[in-house]
Amino acid sequence: MDGKAVVVTGAGRGLGEAFAHHLARAGAAVVVNDVDGASARRVAAAIRGAGFPAVVSEHSVADPEQAEAIVRLCVDEFGAVDGLVNNAGLTYEALPWEDDPARARAVVEVNLLGVLYTGLAAIRRMRAAGGGSIVNISSGASLGQRTIATYAATKGAVSSLTCSWALDLEDCGIRVNAVCPKAYTRMVWTSERASRHTPPEHTPDLVAPLVHYLLDERSAGVTGQILRCTGPELHIVGQPYLKPPILHRDAWDVDGVAAAFTEVLGGHLEPYGLEKRLPPRLRKWLAPVRSA
Template identity: 45%
Template sequence: MSTPATPLTLAGRAVVITGAGRGLGAAYAAAVAAAGAAVVVNDIDDAEARRTADAIVADGGRAVSHPADITDWEQADRLIDRCVQEFGAIDGLVNNAGYFALSLPQDQQPEPLRRTIDVNLFGTAACGVHALRRMVEQGRGVVVNVTSGEQMGKTASAIYGATKAGVATLTYSWAEDMREHGIRVNAISPNAHTRMATIYEQFRGAAGSQNIGLAPELNAPLVVYLLSDLSAAVTGQVVRLNGSELMLGTHPANLDPVRSCDDWTVEAIAEVFDTDFVQRLQPAGVRRVRTEVLD
C-alpha cells in the first residue's frame, strides 16, 4: 500500500546531502531536487560533487556542489552555512557520508578503525550539530541520518556496525532534544548494491554476495518522505527499506520482566540466568522482531 506523494513535496526547501557524489547519496540528491528542493551536494571528491550537482541543474533543478571533509569541525560548519548563504535557510540535512572497511577483530588495524569512526560518527555528529543549531534559530528543520543493518551485528564489520549503532543513538537522542523546537530527526537503514556491497563481496567471496539488483534509487522515496511534511508525526525512528520491504527498526530496551534482589551475589545471579534468563537470551546478528498492535 502506498500514498501518492505530491510531485513537488519539497518545494521551497533547502537540503544538504553529504556523501552525494555517487551511489546512494547521488540518488537521494536527484530525488530531493526532483521533489522541488534546492540541494547542496557535498562530497569529499570535488569532481563527483560537481557531477551530481550539474546533473540536477541539467534536469531543471537547483543545486550547488560543496566539497568538504566532514570529519573537520570547521569544514562541516561551513558546509551547513553554505546552504543558508546560498538558499536562505537549511530545511533538511541528510547525513549520508560514510566510510566502510572490513576486518576480523584479530586483524584490525588502527588506521581504518579511526577513519570509520571519524567519518561515520564524528562527521555525522558534526554536520548534525551545526545544522540543528541553525534549525533551532529558524524554528524548523528535519534531519535524516543514515544507519545500517550492520549495527545489529555482522561478521567482519564490528567497527562499521558500532558507528552505525552510534548514529542510531544520535537519532533517538536528538529527536528528544529537538521535540520542543518542532524539529524532527529520523534515520534510514538503506539497502543497495553499492561500492560497500562490492567491498563485502571481495572480502568474503561467494558468501558475501548480497544486494544484487537493488539500485540506490529504490531508497530515495523514503528520504523524500522523511524530509517532507507527509511525515510530520514521525520522529526518533529508524526506518529500513530493503527492496520491496519497508520496516521499522527497534530501539534498544531492557526486557521485562526484571528480577529483583536486595543483595545480588554471584550465586544469585547465576541462578537467575540458569532458571530464567537462559530462556530469554537475545540472539546476535541481523534479525526481525514481531510486534502486535493492540486495540
C-alpha cells in the same frame, strides 16, 4: 520539496547521489557534498542540467569547521537549510585481531563525528528558523555483523544520537529520524559477504522516496524513528528495551547470578553464534531460538 534547501553529504555516488537527484526532482535546492570533488561536481552538473538548482561542497564532514562550512554554503546559496541528509560514510572489513586503529579512527570520524558536526551546524540554523528535518543514515549492521565491527558501532551510535536529538529538538520544530538502507552500492559490491545478501536490483533509488518523505511536510509528527528500507521492504526498527523476565534480589552474588542464568535467563538469551562455546546446560536453551 518546492522552495526547500537540503544538504546531502556523501552525495558523489551511491545512496547520496540517488537522494540528491530525487530531492532535486521533487523541487529542492541541493548542496551536493562529497570529499571526492570530481564525483560531487558530476552529480551537481547532472542536476543542474536537468533544470534544478545545485551547488557543490568538497568539505569533509569529519572536520567541525568544514562541516559548518557545508551548512553555511546552503544558507548562503539558497537562504536557509531546511533539511539535512547525513549520508557520508566509510567502511572496511577486518577481523578484530587484524584490525587497524588508524582505519577504525577514520570510520569513527566520518560515520559518527561527521554526523554530529554537520548535524550541530544545521540544528543551530534550523532552531533559529523555527524548524527543519534531519535524516541520519544508520544501518542494520548496528545490530552487529561479522568483520565490520567499527562500522556497526558507529551506526549504532548514529541511531542513539538520532533518538536523543529527537527528544531534545521536539519543542524546536526539528524532526530527526534515521534510515537503515539496504541497497546495491560500491560499499556492497566490494564486499563478498555483503554482496551475497543484496541483489543488484535493490538500487539506491528505491530508498530515496523514504528519505524524501521524512524531509517533507507529510511526515509531520514523525520523529525519533529508526526505519529500514531494503527496496521491497519498509518497516520500523524497534528500539532497545528491558527484556522480560526481570529478576529481583536485594543483592546479587556470583552464585545467584549463575543460578539465574541456569534456571531462567538461559532461555531468553539473544541468538548469537555462541552455541558451541556455551555450557551444555545453557546450550539447550538456544537451539529452538536459533531455528526460529
